[in-house]
Amino acid sequence: MRSRLLRTLPILLFSVFLAGCQFNPFTKKSGIQITSHPDANLVINGKSVSKTPFYDENLSPGLATIQMTAIDSGQSWETKINLVSGTLTTVHREFGSTPDKSHSYTLSFEKLSNNKDSSVNIISLPANATVSIDGRPAGFTPVTADIAPGPHVFSFTAPGYQDKIVNAAVQTGYRLVLNLTMATMEIVPTPTPTPIATPSAAPKPTGTTTITPLPKQATSSAALTKPYIEIVSPSMKWARVRETPGLNGTELAKVNHGDIFPYKENETA
Structure with missing residues (x-):
């Protein structure tokens, strides 16, 4: 009995070890691509790394804080993204004259339970922006919909904001998360009309006697x-x-x- 237990114990220990490997596998790396216009100095998780454009496919999955500072104007911007293993996350910022005249978007992925499905989750600021996918109306943000894998064109419009088009590809087994911040529209001041001089109405007689010198009379x-x-x-x-x-x-x-x-x-x- 004792010898049988000794023979069984290594098998049990080996099974526990394999189970532990399944819950703690070697973590896959995730990638990130960061662009901006104009170029900006870049900080990731509090560490200055470079300037845009930036690409790295050897990052650890998890939450990351991205900070950009435009080189020419000094305007800064910050966002948080979730890096998913085996996927590439895209971040883009278009710096305008002011923060509200700037736009940005992030493209990230969430793993689906069915690796044959594919979908998209669209979020925008402002909310209730009109969305079209490949030229077909898709409703108002936020929008979640099943979509075929491959490249797609997402178009956005909202009153008081500049129209925006984002090109993105959807992967099988993942949900594409498109998060867009739209730029407010430039307000062009309406010129003040120049007054045009018009003849005024002739004054009505008031009964006041007009006094004028009489013409020179004969002096003889x-x-x-x-x-x-x-x-x-x-x-x-x-x-x-x-x-x-x-x-x-x-x-x-x-x-x-x-x-x-x-x-x-x-x-x-």
Whole structure:
């Protein structure tokens, strides 16, 4: 009995070892491709690695933090991705004049339980963006759908945002996760119309008497029969003619020094 147990024990230990290998296999590596426009300095998981474009297919699977800083403007951007063994994850950033005028997308993969299936999960910012796949409407984001493996064209539109097209390939046995951030549309200020001068309406008469100097009259007394009145105002060169005598009378006209007028009547103030 003891000898039989000794013969069986190594077999049991070897079986446990094999079971452990199945749960802890040698980990496959994962790949990443990072691009940007313009070029940017690149930090992965807090470590400065290079600048874009960047490619590495020897990374450990798991969550990774990607940080980019545009070389020309200093504008920075950060995202988190999940690296899956045996797949290539793509990250792209298009730096605009401001962060809201910039767009980006990531392409990653999730393993499906059925290795013969293939699908896509589309996420966007803003949500409810209109999606077309290969020119056919696919609804509004977020969208999850079965899709044939191979290359596809994904088109996005949203009010107030720039249209975007992303080309990506779907693999058999995996779900493609497309995460897009759209850039807001450039606002072009509407020019202010230049006022056009138009003729104004003629003013309505107000009843106010317009006072204008009378034309120069004949200065020769021989031209008029006496009695007549001659305007004498050498200092002012003109005088006011009022409707009634006195300063309170309504002014009717202005006459020039030396003008001669026929005498009509006399009224005392």
